[in-house]
Amino acid sequence: MYPMRFGEREPRDFSQEADQDLSLRTAAYMPGTLDAWKWATLEHEATALRPHQQTVMHHTDGRRVCVERQEFHPMPYSRPTTRLFLAATLSLAGLVAAQAATVSDEDKAFVAKVSQGGMYEVELGKLAEDKGARQDIKDQGNTEAHDHGLVGDKLKSIATGAGLSFPDALNAEFQGRLDRMKGLSGAAFDSAYVKDMKAIHDADGAAFAKEASSGTNPDLKSFATETHRIVQRHLGELSAKTK
Numbered sequence: 001m002y003p004m005r006f007g008e009r010e011p012r013d014f015s016q017e018a019d020q021d022l023s024l025r026t027a028a029y030m031p032g033t034l035d036a037w038k039w040a041t042l043e044h045e046a047t048a049l050r051p052h053q054q055t056v057m058h059h060t061d062g063r064r065v066c067v068e069r070q071e072f073h074p075m076p077y078s079r080p081t082t083r084l085f086l087a088a089t090l091s092l093a094g095l096v097a098a099q100a101a102t103v104s105d106e107d108k109a110f111v112a113k114v115s116q117g118g119m120y121e122v123e124l125g126k127l128a129e130d131k132g133a134r135q136d137i138k139d140q141g142n143t144e145a146h147d148h149g150l151v152g153d154k155l156k157s158i159a160t161g162a163g164l165s166f167p168d169a170l171n172a173e174f175q176g177r178l179d180r181m182k183g184l185s186g187a188a189f190d191s192a193y194v195k196d197m198k199a200i201h202d203a204d205g206a207a208f209a210k211e212a213s214s215g216t217n218p219d220l221k222s223f224a225t226e227t228h229r230i231v232q233r234h235l236g237e238l239s240a241k242t243k
Contacts, residue, residue: 103162104216110207111159111220114227115167117204118155120174121148121197127181128193137190140237144197147234151227158219194241201238205231 121144128141156166170178177196184192208231211224 102216103164103220107162107211107215107217107220108164110211110215110224111155111164111166113207114204115152115155115159116171116174117200117207118148118152119167119170120178121145121200121204122152123170123178124181124193124197127178128189131182131185131189132193133186133190136241137193140197140241141193143237144234147230151230154223155227158217158223162217162219190241194238198235198238201231201235205235 123145125141125144125146125148129138129145132138132141159166169175181189181192181196205228208224208228212221212228215221215224
């Protein structure tokens with residue numbers, strides 16, 4: 001606690017000054033710290049103030065300063081200003097969220113297409129780990145299952161966050177393709193695996209490239225750009241398996 005010292009200065013007579021002016025100067029000088037200050041007489045007789053009070057000082061006898069406690073109220077413009085600032089902030093946040101959640105019909109078609117293709121690549125990759133005759137086919141199947149599993153989880157998170165439904169099972173077309181692959185073995189399986197994986201990567205790769213360049217939802221566009229690079233890498237691996 002530090003007493004206020006008036007030094008050589010004569011105490012001012014505040015009795016004729018406007019209360020509003022005193023409130024402004026008090027708030028500006030000691031914002032939030034009124035409880036940590038003491039106002040004193042010239043003989044250093046201190047009188048502590050409680051928070052949210054203002055002090056009106058009256059020069060009485062030329063030597064002593066009397067302290068009168070009055071309730072301090074915030075300036076009338078502070079609360080509306082705060083409310084306006086909060087409203088503007090919340091409005092901006094709502095606008096950003098609304099823009100992020102916006103999806104077009106093309107976005108919906110993209111999600112429907114690549115979600116099925118991705119699930120098929122995961123299941124076919126797992127099948128290659130089990131049925132592949134060559135070790136490099138088994139290894140490539142492991143890569144497909146791992147990478148597209150992660151890709152599928154990310155796509156599901158984005159889609160559901162934007163209010164879109166996300167499939168949890170293969171449709172009839174892809175289930176039929178998977179069942180045909182299950183009926184193969186040995187070198188026939190390896191050859192069919194590479195051919196089928198290249199076909200689905202070509203189709204999905206085109207969809208990712210299109211969404212990355214002309215999609216509406218920013219999260220889906222970013223996802224498509226990132227995943228297109230993964231698809232291109234997989235295509236390079238698959239092409240190497242045919243040489």
